[in-house]
Amino acid sequence: MTDAKNIKVCDHHKDKRRKIFRRIFAGILIFLLIVLVTILIIWAILRPSKPAFILQDVTVYAFNASVPNFLTSNFQVTLSSRNPNDKIGIYYDRLDAYVSYQNQQITYRTSIPPSYQGHDEVDVWSPFVYGTNVPVAPFNFVTLSQDQSNGNVLVIIKIDGRVRWKVGAFISGRYHIYVRCPAFITFGPRSNGIVVGENAVKYQLVQRCTVSV
Structure with missing residues (x-):
């Protein structure tokens, strides 16, 4: 029983870590997407002309x-x-x-x-x-x-x-x-x-x- 409880606790911690990593990864992706969209909007507004x-x-x-x-x-x-x-x-x-x-x-x-x-x-x-x-x-x-x-x-x-x-x-x-x-x-x-x-x-x-x- 003790081993089974330990396995459940370990699995619980693993699942918790996976959720944290997923949230961090999703947050980074959202941040990069916002930055990219902002740059594209600025680029489209300014429309650089050739020298x-x-x-x-x-x-x-x-x-x-x-x-x-x-x-x-x-x-x-x-x-x-x-x-x-x-x-x-x-x-x-x-x-x-x-x-x-x-x-x-x-x-x-x-x-x-x-x-x-x-x-x-x-x-x-x-x-x-x-x-x-x-x-x-x-x-x-x-x-x-x-x-x-x-x-x-x-x-x-x-x-x-x-x-x-x-x-x-x-x-x-x-x-x-x-x-x-x-x-x-x-x-x-x-x-x-x-x-x-x-x-x-x-x-x-x-x-x-x-x-x-």
């Missing part, structure tokens, strides 16, 4: 396609980014700038230092992007040579990276950001650039970029 990028100018120091299917180029690009949100900050955790032609990357990637952009703030970056003897697909090289002979080459200044949003004390997870800025580079008699140094030509563009997040 606005503008390609201000491009300075060309080198653009040499004399070797078949290879390109050597050196650009300095000036880009500005504005945070259009009144109550949301933006962390730029990683940004890489490079240049492409006909959807083919023609320079190496240049990293832009991480930064934080407050409400309605504007940041300006002027990275150098370059490539030495970068292979170009034969069909793209033919088009590139023709465009250069015609005096007008369209390249795309690209920025890829990751951003986070800051709402009060809440910081979101990382989101991919893709920035695309078209730039017309003119050569020869048709050039509208300004000579700023030996073999360096600056093009004032003030071109709005497309941004995807």
Whole structure:
């Protein structure tokens, strides 16, 4: 009888502990659910807008396609980014700038230092992007040579990276950001650039970029 009573007492304590654990677990779940719903409501009300990028100018120091299917180029690009949100900050955790032609990357990637952009703030970056003897697909090289002979080459200044949003004390997870800025580079008699140094030509563009997040 004593053993049976002890077993019943133990089972009773086990059941009691299970109920306590279940209540604690349910309380944690409810708390997390409330926090998540609150964040989603705040997020929906604030509706973060994508940053606005503008390609201000491009300075060309080198653009040499004399070797078949290879390109050597050196650009300095000036880009500005504005945070259009009144109550949301933006962390730029990683940004890489490079240049492409006909959807083919023609320079190496240049990293832009991480930064934080407050409400309605504007940041300006002027990275150098370059490539030495970068292979170009034969069909793209033919088009590139023709465009250069015609005096007008369209390249795309690209920025890829990751951003986070800051709402009060809440910081979101990382989101991919893709920035695309078209730039017309003119050569020869048709050039509208300004000579700023030996073999360096600056093009004032003030071109709005497309941004995807």
